[in-house]
Amino acid sequence: MILIEFGGVDKLKGNKEWVVAAIVIIGCFLLYIFFPGPTQTVSEEESVSVVSNMNDAQIEEHDGEEEQEGETEQEQSVAVVIKEKVREIIEGAIRFFKDDKKIVAIGDSLTEGVGDETANGGYVGILNHTFENQNINISIENLGKRGNRTDQLLLRLENEEIAASIKEADIVLITIGANDIMKVVRSNYTNLNIEPFETERVDYVERLRAIFTKMNELNPDMHIYLIGFYNPFERVFGDIEQLEIILDNWNHAGELVTAEFDNVSYIPTKDLFTNSTIDLLSDDNFHPNTSGYKLMAERVLESLDDVNEETELPSEDTEE
Numbered sequence: 001m002i003l004i005e006f007g008g009v010d011k012l013k014g015n016k017e018w019v020v021a022a023i024v025i026i027g028c029f030l031l032y033i034f035f036p037g038p039t040q041t042v043s044e045e046e047s048v049s050v051v052s053n054m055n056d057a058q059i060e061e062h063d064g065e066e067e068q069e070g071e072t073e074q075e076q077s078v079a080v081v082i083k084e085k086v087r088e089i090i091e092g093a094i095r096f097f098k099d100d101k102k103i104v105a106i107g108d109s110l111t112e113g114v115g116d117e118t119a120n121g122g123y124v125g126i127l128n129h130t131f132e133n134q135n136i137n138i139s140i141e142n143l144g145k146r147g148n149r150t151d152q153l154l155l156r157l158e159n160e161e162i163a164a165s166i167k168e169a170d171i172v173l174i175t176i177g178a179n180d181i182m183k184v185v186r187s188n189y190t191n192l193n194i195e196p197f198e199t200e201r202v203d204y205v206e207r208l209r210a211i212f213t214k215m216n217e218l219n220p221d222m223h224i225y226l227i228g229f230y231n232p233f234e235r236v237f238g239d240i241e242q243l244e245i246i247l248d249n250w251n252h253a254g255e256l257v258t259a260e261f262d263n264v265s266y267i268p269t270k271d272l273f274t275n276s277t278i279d280l281l282s283d284d285n286f287h288p289n290t291s292g293y294k295l296m297a298e299r300v301l302e303s304l305d306d307v308n309e310e311t312e313l314p315s316e317d318t319e320e
Contacts, residue, residue, distance in 0.1 A: 100137045101170040103127075106162070107153065110175035110227070110296075111144025115287025122288065123296040124173070130297070141165055149179040150207035157214050166218045173300065175227045176211070177250060180204050197246055201253055208257050212264050224264045225303060226254055227296070230273040232286050267303045269296055 105111045105124045113122025121128070124142045131138040143162060145152075153176055156162050166172060184200045208226075215224060228251045231244065251270060258266040272295045273280050273288075280292035288296065 101139075102168055103138060103140045103171045103173065104143060104165050104169040105140060105173040106143040106156075106166075107173075107175035107227075108144065108148040108177075108179055109146040109287060110178070111142065111173070112146050113142070113144065113293065114146055115282030115284065115289055116293055117282070117290050122293040123300060126290075126294055126297040127300065130301070141169075144175070147179055148176060149183060150176055150204055150211060151180075154207060154211055154214065157211070157218070163218055166215055166222075169219060169222045171304065172215060172222055172224045173227060174211070174224065177204055177208070177254065178229060180207075181246070181250065201250055204250065205253050205257055208254060209260065212257070212261050216261070216263070220263070222263065224258075224261070225300070226258050226264065226266050227300065228254060228266060228268045228270060230269045230288075232273070232281055265303065267300060269299060272296065272299060 109115075110122065111124060113120070113125055116122045116125065118125070120126075121142050122144075124140055124144070128138075128140045131140070143156075143165065145156075148156070153174075157166070180200060180203075181197070184196050188196050212224060215222075229247055231247050247270065251268070255266040255268075258264040273292065278291060280288055280295065282289040282292075
């Protein structure tokens with residue numbers, strides 16, 4: 001997911017720790033890029049999935065079935081725990097959702113929910129189940145697509161069905177940019193240095209600005225939320241300060257772009273995954289697992305409510 005910033009190949013010489021880190025991380029990304037694992041990538045022509053169409057009947061369709069041959073009691077217990085984790089009501093304020101609303105989630109694999117053991121759509125699916133459990137009439141359409149970069153998301157906004165969804169949305173949630181960084185690694189993995197990352201960051205800012213502008217042209221009345229990056233390497237390489245640089249630079253760049261628009265807000269996630277005492281990443285060590293997505297869902301819910309409080313505060317005349 002999130003990559004690191006290298007100060008150049010020459011700077012790595014003589015620093016054994018950096019050489020090992022560089023080799024391991026490059027290897028991980030190449031494996032991730034070319035061997036994406038069991039999660040199926042959605043093609044451009046395929047229709048996007050709508051997480052809100054999932055219901056309790058689908059989740060529980062196998063509850064009454066007999067045990068599969070070879071399934072252990074421990075495996076059954078783990079499955080139950082995972083299911084309950086998804087169905088769990090998120091603690092926190094939900095004042096924002098007193099009226100019927102439509103939410104559109106769009107972007108990359110973090111929106112699609114890659115890494116969620118329950119295969120119920122990651123943080124988007126958890127939000128959806130929370131609304132259902134609270135009997136709140138909120139529809140959520142999940143337009144996440146694994147591998148999406150900012151240039152590809154811009155093109156997707158030209159799709160008539162996606163544009164129609166944006167036009168009808170009250171809220172749009174976006175995760176985008178991690179694959180822009182991965183593209184730099186694929187193009188420069190034999191000679192990694194800071195320059196291509198800095199150049200790509202400038203282009204990323206321009207494309208991100210274009211995405212917000214296009215969405216506002218489609219629907220100026222909605223509110224857009226950009227969800228920031230986290231660092232999946234923190235646990236393994238947390239003692240190497242340089243690993244944080246590119247992450248912080250790109251997060252800061254995205255936050256500055258959101259500040260240019262009255263109806264766009266930034267939601268940080270890096271702190272959620274920092275110094276965690278529990279495992280928040282899936283088996284691929286890049287995407288969140290269900291626990292990680294639950295933290296993201298809670299942060300999104302809090303951010304939605306905070307913005308609602310700010311916009312709906314009653315104006316009062318001050319007597320002097």
